Each structure stands twice: as structure tokens, then as C-alpha cells.
Amino acid sequence: MATITDVAALAGVSTATVSRAFNGKSTVDPLLAERVFAAAGELDYRPNGLARNLRKQVTTVLALIVSDVENPFFTSVARGMEDTAQTAGYSVVLCNSDDSADKERRYLEVALQERMAGVVISPTGPVDGVRMLRERRVPVVAVDRPVPGDVGGTVDEVLVDSRSAAREATEHLIAQGYERIGCVTGPAGVATADERLDGYRDALTAAGRPAAPQHEWHADYRPAGARDTTRVLLDGPDRPDALLVANSAMAIGVLEAMNERGLRPGRDLGLIAFDDAPWTRAVDPPLSVVAQPAYDIGSEAARLLLTRIAAPDGPAASTLFEAHLVTRGSSQRG
């Protein structure tokens, strides 16, 4: 593979000039530049990114570490981040931590070893990993959830006000006349799961309804877990007549269990789920959802990260997006 030296030789200039030409420095004679590019073309030369990175002590690669690549919310985040990063000349490496603190830690180590320019993460593990990067002055932005254990909010975050959204959704179910409203949320301890449950409780409390622990369930944010949970809750006593479901993957499981029993969304069981996944329009009746601005979240995270790369110091920024309720057929009785 041709190197800068080869090009310099063929063009009859120094490597410095070739470098300058390729980096668009204005201080290079147009005539020489011409010759450089001609030579480069002839040799089919591409600058060696590795050497450049070593020399400049910085890469233009960002990492996005998500807890579940198959979750449409995170793929949207990825697209948003990618598009913004792209325009600034950065590439994005997508990493899947699978909600395992171990895997997450490994990826953080990789980010450090490969001297990536920054990391966006939906954190699973404790704050240590993130702290490790920050000590090395590698910018980190948390998305979707704050970093567990990060007291004092020292790391940049892009979050969604799930609690208000959950409350709004629950209020809508109440307004629609549902009376025994339940909530299927994610694992206790996961911030989004807790918040969504809190918002649900807020609405019930405000409506003067008793808190009903037997109407609150935790599943693992995946279809199968929610399906099993729903089977139990549908077959048990005091069956709810409506459900707030904390993400779209679990909504799949809920619908599956309802199908098994011939239950129809809306009529037999009011339903609102978080995440406006494409398929939610495919079910009959269409699923009411809490739409999170996933793409914008990714895009904003990238922007924050790039800002932080440019100016490593300064106080942590926290951006809070609103989620909004999209009412469709599954949340009305008629």
C-alpha cells in the first residue's frame, strides 16, 4: 500500500508538502498541490489513519454503548447520533452491552485502549467504569438513564421525562373510564422502570385512587418476561382492565398473552406502551404509545459529546426531553 513517502517521491516534493496538501492547508502552491494529487491518484494512495491517529493522539471515533441493540429505541438513538457525528467528521462504533455490567466494562476498556474520542452510553454498571474514562479525560454522555451511583450529577446526560409521560398516559386511561389500571414496568432499580412506575402512581394518587401493589408488576424489559407476567396477571384475581407497559418489547409479550386468551386491546384491556415502534401501527386496534424522541436524543447526545471534546472542562450538562402521548385505538373502550 502506497505511503506518503511514495507520493512525495513521485511528486518530487517532501512528505511535509504532501501532508499539507491532503489536509487542505492554504499555504501550499496550487501547482505543487496539483502534482501531489496526481501522484496520489496514480499510486491510489490513502492516508493511513492509524499513523495519523498516533501522531495526533486523538481519533475521530465515538462509541455508543447500548444495553440492547435489538431495541428500536436504541437503534433510533444510534441513527440520530450517527447523523450528527457524521457531519462533524466522526464515525460511530455501536457496542451492545446486553445489560451486562461485565460486557459494558469490557467495551469501556476498549474505548480507552483505542483512544476513542468520546462515549455515549446507556449505563448498566456502576459509576466506576464511567469514572475511569473521565479520569483519563475521555468525555462521556449518558443517555436514557443516569449513571447509577453518580451522586451530584457529574456526567453529562440526555434523559427523557418518563415520569410525567407515564403520568399523562395513566391519566388518559383514567379519563377513558378504565377502573383497574395496572402497570408492567422494567426491572426494579433501572431508572426508567422506576420512573415510569412512579408516574403511574402519581396519576392514581392524584385521582384519589388507592395505590394497589397487586397491580404493579416488574418484568425484564423483554417480550418473553412480559408475556409470562401477563399470563399470570390475566388469569389471577382482581384482573386489571387496563395496563401501562414500560417499553415496546414488553408490549409484544403482553399482546401475545392477550391473543392467547382472545382478549382485544381497548375493549377488553386498555393498553398504552412506551416507545413508538413502527409495528405499533400494525396491530388492531393500533397501539397507543408514549413516543420518545429517540432520534433527537441520539443527535443531542452527539452534540453534547462534541462540545465536551472541544471543551473538556466545565459543569455537567443535563438535557431533559419530553415524551408525548399518542392515543390510538388500544386505549379506548369503544
Add this chain to the structure above:
Amino acid sequence: MATITDVAALAGVSTATVSRAFNGKSTVDPLLAERVFAAAGELDYRPNGLARNLRKQVTTVLALIVSDVENPFFTSVARGMEDTAQTAGYSVVLCNSDDSADKERRYLEVALQERMAGVVISPTGPVDGVRMLRERRVPVVAVDRPVPGDVGGTVDEVLVDSRSAAREATEHLIAQGYERIGCVTGPAGVATADERLDGYRDALTAAGRPAAPQHEWHADYRPAGARDTTRVLLDGPDRPDALLVANSAMAIGVLEAMNERGLRPGRDLGLIAFDDAPWTRAVDPPLSVVAQPAYDIGSEAARLLLTRIAAPDGPAASTLFEAHLVTRGSSQRG
């Protein structure tokens, strides 16, 4: 950030010894190794991947360039590839070409500049891009589709026998008593779209039914396009009573259009779609699908790539996976 020199100094050895210790060479005195690791721990040293890569002239990063990150088929492929690559010590960079030849080309350039160890791609653009890598001895494996214009099959591929699967699915619709079976496939010219249409035709022909051009539609492999197409075909004359849909994203659009018209899958319109997306179990009745072994495809592609990295020469390998029909409620009248 501490370098190998700092560690060597603190441990009272040469940088060579530190390097050997960190690379697990057996030729290093256990006592010295001990001292090296102690020093490294104290300094919180991490080898600089950039320098290592430059020195070794090779990275341990693989690229996966897909035509649509939001397509669950490709996210499964990504997971399969990632898991296999991981165990061999490689990382995977996920890139989204968005079915744009331009974007694809840019990512191929990045792969080249960053000296990535290999590329798995679902090709959109012409063979030139791929050829460019291969000339530079960067291994490439095509997944999902062959490389357009690659006469003679010079590049490694991992494909699925869509045609047979489409035929099988169509035969099932015929056996279920559907009489006016249509096909909504992807863009003409995209290999998978053409193959699935061919398989559909195979079945009709074999059943002694006339080819019916008015029952064949092309859409863009996305929900909205398929929805619009389906609106037209449902409202038009000679409306089909069953549909083979060439991917799950389009199935969403088809179902949406059906919902608008109060049509029920199976009873009013038999339905089989490619891709066993999680949500297909959430609709009522559940969607019959052609399940592709997406995870295995990714895993096999990684294996092929790693083999090729180890032995760059030798004839191109082509792996063909079977897809299998999963019959559920949407393909039976009852």
C-alpha cells in the same frame, strides 16, 4: 496517560520486557513480570492501541455495513457477527449505508483508511467499492445479497435461499385454499426482492395457475411504501385474497392498510411475511412468517471473514442457508 516507557522505568526494566509481559510471551521471568504488572497497576497503564496497530500494521476491528440498521433482520445479523468476532478478540463497527451507494462508498473508504481487518456488507452499490478493498487485500464477505455485478462470484458470500422459501410459503397459501394470491416484494433489481418474487411465481406456475402481473407489486422495503401500495391493491379491481410480503417492515404497512379497512389477516386476506420479527406474535391472529436464520448468518459471516483474514487467498466461499416457514394464524382462513 502513562506509557510503556513510564512502566519500564518504574519497574526498572526495559520497554521490551514490559511489552513482552503484556503480550504474554513465555520468555519473561515471572519475577520481572510481577514487577511489571505492579508498576503498570500503580500507573494505571493501558497499552496504546493506536501505537500497537500502527506497529503491527493491522487492527482487530471489523466493519459491518448494513443497508438498514433499523431492520431487525440486520440487527440479528449484527449480534451473530459480534458474538463470534468477540470470542476471537475482534470488535465490530456497525455502519448504516441506508441503501445509498454513496454512503456505502464512504464507509468503505473509512474501513480502508482506518485499516480495518475486514468487512461484512449487505451490498447496495456496484462491485467497484468492494473490489477496491479486495485489491488492498482487505477481506470482504457479502451477506443477504450477492455483490451487484460480481460476475464469477469472486467474493465470499453468506446468503439465504429466499426463492425456495418464497415458493414454499406460496404453496402453503395455495394449499390453504387461497385463490388470488399476490406478492408485495422489494425494489426491482435488489436480489432478495427479485428472488422472492421468482419463488412466488415458481409456486403459481407449478400449480398450473396463470402468471398474473397485476398481482405483483414492488415497494421500497419500508412500511410507508408498502402501506400505500396495499391501499391501492385493496381498493383496486381483482383484489387478491392472500399476500406474500417480502420483508417484515413492509408487513407493517400492509397490516396498517388492512386495519384501515377493517380487514382481518387470515380470514379476509391470507398473509405471510419474510422475517420472524418479535412483533409478529403480537398481532391477532399471529403472523405466519418465513424465518431466516439471521443470527447464524452473522455468525457465519464473521467466521468466514476470520478465516479469510488468516488465509487471504484461496477460492471464494459461498454459504447458503435455508429459511423455513412458520405457519401461524394469518395464513389460514379459519
Add this chain to the structure above:
DNA sequence: TTGTACGCGTTATCAT
């Protein structure tokens, strides 16, 4: 077994 010294390909500094 260990150390010395060179080179990977590039960019930045300093002269010219």
C-alpha cells in the same frame, strides 16, 4: 532471559 535500537506513517516544529 533481557536490553538496545529501529521503524511503522503521519503531523508539527523549525529553519530556510
Add this chain to the structure above:
DNA sequence: ATGATAACGCGTACAA
């Protein structure tokens, strides 16, 4: 405006 040259941090001949 251009060229010579010294790093960047590591791995590996080669020598000891």
C-alpha cells in the same frame, strides 16, 4: 511556501 527532521508509543530483530 517548502523541506528536513523529530516525535507519537509500541513491537521485534538483533545483540548480549
